Amino acid sequence: MQIRGMFITFEGPDGAGKTTQIGLLSQYLSRRGMAVVTTREPGGTPLGDDIRRILLDVKYKGMDPRAETLLYLAARAQHAATVIRPALAEGRIILSDRFADSTLAYQGAARALAAAEVAAANEFATAGLIPDLTILLDGDPAELQTRRQRRGAGDRIEAEAIAFHRRVRTGFLQLAGKEPDRFRIINALDSVETINSQIVCYIDEFLHRREKQ
Numbered sequence: 001m002q003i004r005g006m007f008i009t010f011e012g013p014d015g016a017g018k019t020t021q022i023g024l025l026s027q028y029l030s031r032r033g034m035a036v037v038t039t040r041e042p043g044g045t046p047l048g049d050d051i052r053r054i055l056l057d058v059k060y061k062g063m064d065p066r067a068e069t070l071l072y073l074a075a076r077a078q079h080a081a082t083v084i085r086p087a088l089a090e091g092r093i094i095l096s097d098r099f100a101d102s103t104l105a106y107q108g109a110a111r112a113l114a115a116a117e118v119a120a121a122n123e124f125a126t127a128g129l130i131p132d133l134t135i136l137l138d139g140d141p142a143e144l145q146t147r148r149q150r151r152g153a154g155d156r157i158e159a160e161a162i163a164f165h166r167r168v169r170t171g172f173l174q175l176a177g178k179e180p181d182r183f184r185i186i187n188a189l190d191s192v193e194t195i196n197s198q199i200v201c202y203i204d205e206f207l208h209r210r211e212k213q
């Protein structure tokens with residue numbers, strides 16, 4: 001029998017709480033005996049981690065948006081081919097901190113690159129890989145900025161103006177509006193526990209629906 005893995009992505013503006021929630025969901029699924037892989041973009045592979053360092057380094061302030069996009073996509077191509085697809089083939093549940101929607105929101109909506117071109121480039125990089133489910137943690141960028149600043153100085157993208165982060169948020173909400181079956185939107189400003197309970201409900205509902213198919 002073919003084992004079916006599941007590819008779940010977490011998206012949202014910087015500091016929305018994705019890493020925190022992935023950790024909690026991973027523990028929940030592992031307790032239920034499921035094989036979970038947690039990963040992130042850019043990153044998840046040695047090549048991706050090196051690209052991540054370049055992308056987030058403040059010394060590259062002013063990087064050309066197309067160069068930026070191609071670096072994110074190079075990291076994604078390696079990640080999709082060597083981590084996500086093999087884990088899916090083994091029937092694992094992959095929880096990824098960001099994936100292709102981030103490129104559409106940050107480079108497409110916020111950097112104003114053409115959405116169709118970014119979508120085609122994503123398709124090329126991932127060879128058509130699409131998440132089964134996407135949790136979008138949504139919140140007011142000004143409030144999330146205050147939250148992030150408690151962690152210290154931001155990276156090259158976090159240091160962008162608040163108007164940039166507002167365009168990112170709008171970009172994500174537009175993507176969710178176009179694919180309501182794939183996206184679940186959650187208020188990132190709720191407590192960690194409330195958000196975790198909502199995510200667990202969505203995942204249980206998704207797994208239950210899939211068992212019946």
Ligand SMILES: Nc1ncnc2c1ncn2[C@@H]1O[C@H](COP(=O)(O)OP(=O)(O)OP(=O)(O)O)[C@@H](O)[C@H]1O
Nearest residue numbers: 013014015016017018019020021147188190191192
């Ligand atoms: N629901 C919450 N309420 C208040 N603070 C939170 C909440 N969730 C996470 N935090 C805190 O906000 C900060 C950012 O959280 P986290 O690293 O999980 O977010 P992230 O979305 O992964 O961030 P980034 O996009 O910058 O990697 C951390 O200091 C974390 O402890």
Ligand SMILES: Cc1cn([C@H]2C[C@H](O)[C@@H](COP(=O)(O)O)O2)c(=O)[nH]c1=O
Nearest residue numbers: 014041042072098099102103106157158
């Ligand atoms: C995948 C991806 C990410 N970004 C941005 C979003 C964040 O500002 C950083 C990644 O850092 P995080 O702490 O892991 O959230 O990169 C982007 O602009 N485009 C992308 O495709």
